[in-house]
Amino acid sequence: MDYLKELNTPQLQAVQHTDGPVMIIAGAGSGKTRVLTYRIAHLIYSRGIDPFNILSLTFTNKAAAEMKHRIETLVGLEARNTWMGTFHSIFAKILRVESAKLGYPSNFTIYDTDDSKSLIRTLVKEMRLDDKVYKANVVLSRISGAKNRLLGWKAYQDDPYVKADDEAAMKPRMGEIYQRYQDRLFKAGAMDFDDLLFNTNVLFRDHLDVLNKYQQRFKYVMVDEFQDTNISQYLITKKLAAVHQNICVVGDDAQSIYAFRGADIQNILNFEKDYPDLFVVKLEQNYRSTKTIVEAANSIIDKNKAQLKKVVWTSNPDGELIELIKAASDNEEGRIVANIIFEEKNNKKLNNSDFAILYRTNSQSRSMEEALRKMNLNYKIVGGLSFYQRKEIKDLMAYMRFTVNPVDEEAFKRVINYPKRGIGDTSVDKILVGAYEHDMPLWDVVQNAHSFLGGKAGSSVDNFSTMIKAFQIEVERKDAFEAASIIAKQSGLLRELYEDKTIEGLNRYENVQELLNAIKEYVDNPENEDKSLGSFLQEIALLTDNDQDKDKTDAITLMTVHASKGLEFKQVFVVGMEEDLFPSQMMMQSRDDLEEERRLFYVASTRAMEKLYLTYALSRYRFGRLLNCEPSRFLEEVNPNMIKVNKRVASKEMPGALRKEGLPGSSGFIGIKRQPESRQPIQLKIHTPTPDFKPSNTNNLKAEQLVEHPKFGFGKVQKIETEGLNKKATIQFEHFGEKTLLLSFAKLRII
Ligand code: ATP
Ligand code: MG
Numbered sequence: 001m002d003y004l005k006e007l008n009t010p011q012l013q014a015v016q017h018t019d020g021p022v023m024i025i026a027g028a029g030s031g032k033t034r035v036l037t038y039r040i041a042h043l044i045y046s047r048g049i050d051p052f053n054i055l056s057l058t059f060t061n062k063a064a065a066e067m068k069h070r071i072e073t074l075v076g077l078e079a080r081n082t083w084m085g086t087f088h089s090i091f092a093k094i095l096r097v098e099s100a101k102l103g104y105p106s107n108f109t110i111y112d113t114d115d116s117k118s119l120i121r122t123l124v125k126e127m128r129l130d131d132k133v134y135k136a137n138v139v140l141s142r143i144s145g146a147k148n149r150l151l152g153w154k155a156y157q158d159d160p161y162v163k164a165d166d167e168a169a170m171k172p173r174m175g176e177i178y179q180r181y182q183d184r185l186f187k188a189g190a191m192d193f194d195d196l197l198f199n200t201n202v203l204f205r206d207h208l209d210v211l212n213k214y215q216q217r218f219k220y221v222m223v224d225e226f227q228d229t230n231i232s233q234y235l236i237t238k239k240l241a242a243v244h245q246n247i248c249v250v251g252d253d254a255q256s257i258y259a260f261r262g263a264d265i266q267n268i269l270n271f272e273k274d275y276p277d278l279f280v281v282k283l284e285q286n287y288r289s290t291k292t293i294v295e296a297a298n299s300i301i302d303k304n305k306a307q308l309k310k311v312v313w314t315s316n317p318d319g320e321l322i323e324l325i326k327a328a329s330d331n332e333e334g335r336i337v338a339n340i341i342f343e344e345k346n347n348k349k350l351n352n353s354d355f356a357i358l359y360r361t362n363s364q365s366r367s368m369e370e371a372l373r374k375m376n377l378n379y380k381i382v383g384g385l386s387f388y389q390r391k392e393i394k395d396l397m398a399y400m401r402f403t404v405n406p407v408d409e410e411a412f413k414r415v416i417n418y419p420k421r422g423i424g425d426t427s428v429d430k431i432l433v434g435a436y437e438h439d440m441p442l443w444d445v446v447q448n449a450h451s452f453l454g455g456k457a458g459s460s461v462d463n464f465s466t467m468i469k470a471f472q473i474e475v476e477r478k479d480a481f482e483a484a485s486i487i488a489k490q491s492g493l494l495r496e497l498y499e500d501k502t503i504e505g506l507n508r509y510e511n512v513q514e515l516l517n518a519i520k521e522y523v524d525n526p527e528n529e530d531k532s533l534g535s536f537l538q539e540i541a542l543l544t545d546n547d548q549d550k551d552k553t554d555a556i557t558l559m560t561v562h563a564s565k566g567l568e569f570k571q572v573f574v575v576g577m578e579e580d581l582f583p584s585q586m587m588m589q590s591r592d593d594l595e596e597e598r599r600l601f602y603v604a605s606t607r608a609m610e611k612l613y614l615t616y617a618l619s620r621y622r623f624g625r626l627l628n629c630e631p632s633r634f635l636e637e638v639n640p641n642m643i644k645v646n647k648r649v650a651s652k653e654m655p656g657a658l659r660k661e662g663l664p665g666s667s668g669f670i671g672i673k674r675q676p677e678s679r680q681p682i683q684l685k686i687h688t689p690t691p692d693f694k695p696s697n698t699n700n701l702k703a704e705q706l707v708e709h710p711k712f713g714f715g716k717v718q719k720i721e722t723e724g725l726n727k728k729a730t731i732q733f734e735h736f737g738e739k740t741l742l743l744s745f746a747k748l749r750i751i
Contacts, residue, residue, distance in 0.1 A: 003045075003074050007031075007038060014248075014281040015039045018047060018220070021241075021275035022248040025227075025268060027312035028297065028606035029288030032250040033566060035281075036222050037067050039248065040082060041074040043220055051081035055218040057237065059225040061086055063566055083218070087233050088193060091200040094214065095191070101207050102199055109190040113504075116140050116192045123180050129173060137502040142171075143178050147194035148230050148262035150201055153179040197232045204239050215243040225566060226251030226271075230262035238274065245275070253308050254301045255603050257562060259596055260503065260587070268308075284311045288568050290319025292642045293608050299639035301602045304595045321644040324635065325615040329626075330364075330576075331521060333617045334371030337573050340613065341556060342375055344571060352378050354570035356557040358604045360582040362507055363387075363514035364575060365558050370518075372556065380555040383563035388540065392497060392508040393515055397537070399487050403471040404534045406443035416464060419492040423464070427457040467491070480533040481520045488512060506586055517621030524626075561604045572608035574601070577616040578629040585742075601634050614638075695747040701729060706751040712739060714751070 007015060014024055014035045024032055040056060043049040058064040064084045071079040083090060092110065099106045111119070117136035124134045146156050156162055157175035166174040185191060191199060204211040221241045223229065226249035229237075241247035249271060256265045272278055286294050294314045301307065327333035341355050357368050357379075366387040372379045387393060398414035405411075409432065416431075417423040430453060435445040447465045450458035467490065475483045488494045497509040522539070523531045557569065576582055583597035605612055616631050701707070705717045707729075715733035720743075722728075727743040741748075 003038060003041060007035070008283075008285060010281050010283050011035050011038070014283075015042050017279050017281075018043055019246055020277060020279060021245055021271075022279045022281065023226075023268075023271055023275075024248075024250040024281045024283060025253060025308060025310070026250075026281075026283035027252060027286065027310050028255060028603070029286040029294075029314075029568070030283035030312065031285075031287055032252070032283065033063075033067070033224055035283070036224055036248070036250055037070050038074070039222065040067075041071050041079070044071075044079060044082075045075045049220065051078055052083070053217060053219040054222070055083040055090070055220065055240070056222040057087055057090065057224065057233075058084065059086065059228065059566060061089060063224065064089075087229075087236070088196050091236065092196050095196060095199055095203070098203055098207070098210050101210060102203060103186070104191070104199075105189045107189075109188070110196070111185065111190045111192045113140070113193070115190075119184055120177065120181060123177055123184065127173065127177070127180070129177075132499065133170060134173070134177065135500055137500045137505050139171075139174065139177055141502045142166075142174055143181060144192075144194045145262065146178065147198045148232050150198065150232055150235070152198070153182050197236065200236055201232055204236065211239060212243075214240055219244050219246055221247045223247075223249045224251075225255075227253050227256040227265060227268060228258045228263040228565075229267055231264055231267070232262075234264075234267045234270070247275075254304070254310070254599055255565065255606075257565070257596060257600050257603060259592075265306075282310070284313060286312050286314040287316070288609050289314065289606065290316050290610060292319045292321060293605065293612050296322055296612070296638050296642040297602055297605045299642070300598065300605060300634065300637055303637050304598050306592070306595055320611050322612045322614060322638065322642050323646045324643050325613060325646055326631075327615060327617045328619065329521075330367045330517075330617045330620045331371070333575060333615050334367035334369075335374075337368060337575065337613070337615065338371040338375040338377060340573075341372075341377060341571075344611075350570060352554045352556045355573070356559070356564065356567070356569040356571075356607060357573045357575060358559060358561050358564050358607065359575050360561060360584055360600070361510055361576075362390075362560060363510040364581075366514050366518060368558060368575065378555045379558055382557055382559040384559070387511070387514075390508075390511055392493075392512050396484075396488055396493055396512055396515055397540070399471075399491050399493065400484060400533055400537060403468055403475055403483075403487060404537060406446070406468060406472075407441050409442060412442060412446070415491070416461075419496045421460045421464065422456050423460050424457065427453050427461070431461070475533050479523045479531040480536040481516065481523045483533045484519045484536075485516055488516060513622065520621050520626075561600045564607050565603055568607055568609055570609050571611045571613070572604070573613045573615060574604045575615045577614045577632040577635055578620070579632055581620075581629070582632050582634065598634065598637075605638075614643075696750040698729070698743045698746070698748050698750065699727075701727075701743065701748070701750065707731060708749040708751055709733065709741075710747055715739075 004012060004015070008031075011031050011034070014022060015038045018039070024035060026032055036056065040054055043054055044051055056064070056067070058067065064086065068079060068082070068084055071082070085093075095102075095104075096106055096108070099108055117140055120134075120136040120139050121131065124131050124136070124139070146162075151159070151162070153175065156178055163172075163175070166172055185195070204214075218240050221237055223237055228251070237247065237249075251268065253265055253268055256263060259265075272280075289297070291314055294312055294316075298312055325333075325336055327336050337357060341352075344350055344355075345352070359365065359368070362384055365381060365384075369379065369381075369387055384390075388397070395414055395418060398408075398411040401408050401411040402415055413428065413432075416428055427449075431442070431445050431449055434440070434452065435442045438445070446461060449461040449465075453461060470490070471483070471487050474486045478486070494509075494512060497505060497512060500506075500508070519536055522528055522536050528535070561574070574582075582601065583594060587593055587597065614635060616635070617629055619626050620629050621627070698707075701717060701720060703717050703719050706714065707717060708714050709731075712731075712733040715731040718730040718732055718738065720727060720729050728740050729743055729746065729748075730738060730740045732738050
């Protein structure tokens with residue numbers, strides 16, 4: 001059959017070695033997913049295997065759909081009958097059939113995260129616990145972590161280490177909440193996402209007849225992106241394949257990026273132990289990217305200590321050098337990216353869908369989206385909502401809208417009881433109906449609500465309207481940024497998000513900060529004469545409104561690096577290549593975390609087929625202040641022969657303060673000598689720390705003390721400040737000038 005000609009020798013071996021365990025651990029773009037696809041086609045076409053007997057587990061539903069489509073083109077419609085999907089979707093399907101064995105109804109509900117959190121809130125209330133301590137998000141992520149390690153509530157309660165952990169976190173009743181949570185789910189005939197895997201494990205452990213049935217059914221089991229499976233997923237696949245042993249896993253340890261969700265790279269190592277007669281295939285040729293990109297990616301991942309050594313090469317052409325682009329600010333970064341896409345589309349006759357913009361955190365989409373909208377370039381956000389559609393942004397915007405226009409009913413409904421202030425739906429309805437029936441402006445009714453609501457709800461609405469009136473005074477007197485900051489804080493919204501320390505919560509907090517940053521930039525831009533909050537709201541409403549009738553089929557893809565796994569695009573922009581952003585400050589507590597960030601950078605870079613751009617901004621508004629940014633350490637790690645530094649100039653709208661050249665950072669923080677358009681290696685001048693560099697305990701660091709920083713070298717402490725839980729030191733460095741650093745991250749050595 002012809003399709004076998006579309007494979008190289010090791011790929012062909014992997015496809016033809018259909019029986020017995022097979023593992024392919026190979027670098028990005030080497031055809032791992034292609035091998036799985038062709039393998040399935042081969043099983044059906046050449047080996048006559050019934051598609052019903054083949055199970056393939058993918059990382060996203062989209063990947064499954066694409067693979068199915070490809071197999072169909074190879075072997076025909078019959079391919080539709082293979083079992084293919086994510087772990088969650090496949091095992092939900094099986095659990096539906098087998099639910100009675102676990103005491104669940106066959107039409108059990110699957111609770112999404114919001115449902116789960118709402119149930120936890122109810123339980124915390126019923127148990128009369130402090131909902132500030134037992135925050136729904138935090139509790140849920142603890143329970144989820146336990147389930148992913150296959151720790152049921154009983155085992156959880158009996159485990160002394162878990163108990164000690166919870167006690168240290170001042171949450172001694174966590175185990176009890178877990179128990180009640182499971183009990184209530186069960187009574188409601190519901191499973192949460194993690195239960196789908198947890199209960200599958202229980203099903204296969206306790207009902208060998210059921211296990212046997214599926215072992216017989218799935219004669220062939222395949223797993224893509226194996227490096228990101230957790231122990232619960234691993235055990236399921238292992239059990240299923242135990243009889244036939246026809247299991248084929250493909251992955252790349254260098255692309256393991258979900259450790260925070262329990263993914264365990266150990267699974268790769270265990271696999272070799274579990275299957276002594278394993279057939280291991282190495283794929284070394286990359287078909288996706290140019291030589292330049294492949295070599296750059298190799299140089300990045302080389303810096304990681306923890307990795308299985310692999311060779312990746314390509315016979316593709318050299319291609320263009322990677323472009324390193326410096327922007328004065330995040331908004332300028334957006335404009336430069338949009339300009340390049342516009343030019344490249346015209347010059348090379350490319351489609352929007354040939355481009356992807358990848359960022360480390362969701363909040364970065366804002367400046368990109370605005371620039372693309374202004375240039376009228378079609379885009380879509382994959383795996384997330386566009387910035388102004390996100391709940392926390394809509395909430396804060398609703399507060400601002402209601403303050404400026406207190407008859408805005410939709411805004412009112414969003415904020416009247418968020419954060420919770422004891423105003424139930426019935427009270428809200430009474431207010432709305434009152435306004436309607438008496439044909440009175442909403443705001444008048446709100447101000448008089450105590451007269452017909454009474455009790456706690458009445459006084460809560462009173463407090464609410466007093467608060468809004470106070471906001472209105474601020475809006476009159478202050479500029480948009482100052483007013484918005486007051487609204488974010490005093491409404492309780494910022495605190496609500498700040499207290500939520502889960503990854504999701506941090507994300508939302510960052511998004512709100514990013515909205516405040518956008519407002520600050522708006523105020524600081526000399527071209528905006530009216531600096532009021534009302535005028536800002538109007539600008540945003542106009543910007544976000546021209547969305548409706550756009551054709552979304554040909555769109556630029558915007559997404560986080562995490563979401564980009566397995567995909568490929570002709571041109572890729574990795575934006576926000578700055579210290580503390582990428583690598584992310586939030587996620588970095590140890591060397592392992594740095595290595596995970598580096599793997600993310602490797603994933604990002606290897607999505608590009610023809611051209612890769614790395615961009616960074618010299619300044620970015622964070623926490624309402626214009627902060628200087630330092631280029632990411634990762635930029636120094638890319639093989640300099642593969643990069644050219646390009647000075648792109650964006651359109652005119654640079655914020656005034658940044659128009660001049662030579663502002664913060666441009667003298668080369670990382671010592672990169674800007675060599676426009678040259679193929680010369682970039683020269684790095686970095687302070688080399690003393691070989692036995694060990695950070696000191698800096699809790700008691702004082703002004704005037706001398707310190708050494710691994711990157712900035714020697715400096716003298718100017719002052720120490722405390723902001724929230726963080727201590728910051730302002731340090732005058734010998735060669736890098738004054739810098740303010742967070743002590744918990746700064747890795748300083750006291751001299
Ligand atoms: P990742 O690690 O990013 O998931 P991968 O190893 O799964 O990458 P694929 O996506 O399967 O790689 O392949 C990368 C690209 O190379 C795809 O466009 C694929 O069609 C192409 N490709 C793979 N093998 C060959 C081959 N033998 N001949 C031609 N093209 C190939
Ligand atoms: Mg792949």
